[in-house]
Amino acid sequence: MGTAQETSRQHLVSKVLLEEFTAPEPKGSSQQLLPFDLHHPGRVHKRMHPSRCGWIENFVAVDSASVEALWSNTERRVKAAIAAVRAGAPFADPLHVGVLRDLVVLHYVRSLHYRDVHADSVERARAHLVAKVVSQYSEQLRLEALRETGLYLSGPASLGAFAERLIDRSTIMRDRESGKLFRTSIEDTFHKMRDLASKRRLEVITPETGQFLIGDNPALTLCVKESRTIYGMAFGDAQTLILPIGPRHLLSLGAEDVALTVPQTFVDRLNALQVHAAHRFVYLHPESGLEPFVERAAQRRPSGDRTR
Template structure:
């Protein structure tokens, strides 16, 4: 049976993107402002939330399985967000659970996780090839002779043949089809979800300014540095943060907390969203955050050019 496939998949939940919208011209469908951090000088055009925060074939194999898992969280989000806006997120323990899961979902279902996964697979594959060539050179030569009729000489030929064997392996085929990625991301979501269950939830509002949201929005942070450091491993982080609207940000913490943060800290957290973005951040069209986004995007470009 062919695995079900959903091509266009939202990495940023539409229910979150809608929080950053306003009615379009003449009362048309709601719009937000995407900002392209790759091209900060480009004129940015408003779009509807359905056109933002998505990727094609992010989970390419049996994507319906992953969508069902994400949906187990997202279908419960509207009521929890309504409680956040009402200032009563802790009135119902189930709201805390779903909001915490929402943070974890956006930490795992991300361009960042896919990049880490892809890099890790490449590193492991290269290590396997080196190990096989180092430990089994004669077996490789015999197998090459059996398959191709060629007598391999020199290490380059051995590496090339070993690479071909790895590419033809069942694991490599699973990587190429996307099956391994689906298994990996679902497993990681469940693992981080279980680990985060011991954390409580902070619901933070700005004393001034607004939050924006990036296309890698669930971000690990440490606040003991200036500027804040971000995107470290889950176990090394002080928190995972997730903006859920211009006026609210969720953070995993040591206790359930309703609090406010100064405008300077809001700017720091917005800058983290911009620096961690794959390509876009999204903001309310009247937020006035384009200047901050442009400056942080140029900072990001300069940092990457120096590396």
């Protein structure tokens, strides 16, 4: 394989997954799926080729070739692993099991959800450092401010503002602004989560009836407490991490390698979570008939509440 090239249009949902939700174009030979815009649920939604779906501009803004090569190491092996799932033999080859586990982790890390968590984490660390510097090194701050600006800062607000100014000049904060910090974070997190996920087993879930759909934040951590399904917690606090890989199959990291068949009510519940967790789009097989379900679920999309 050649070296991955820099690209601004970066898929968050792997094209190899989106292709599983396609059907032949009614008057052509290309494969298409149905993107559903949750910001405009009443709109007429048009079929599209998967290459036009599931991407974002400059998700990784710096050295994107590095992470594209990292994702490619998993994605180039996915078709064979999904073919084994469709053939009813997902566990026959341990390499396929490993690839599918990695695919789940990849979509958890390469997501808008993770980008938001990363940004919040950096901002909390910055605020904590500012408070620590002001409380423990106030006199040194005053002297440095006097040296740089000729002003004597007295109150905590002015000291805090100057501390922020100093911290924002640090290498790590410059890396945050450039996007380098996010790139290194996403790569490191992927490797760490692969190691954690390797201790889990793979559940392959198939609907008795109905079909799965996939959102643009498709890999979800889940925990069931007192009959409530909670999603979006840290991986270490979750009971499982799920990912739809086609209309008829969903992966879950669990306690044993097992194939499960679930009723329509369970499928509806997981589909609703995909709608609720999505940033803007969910993607359907064009002949699934799920548009009315998604429209109803879109109207009930929560604001901040992650329990269902």
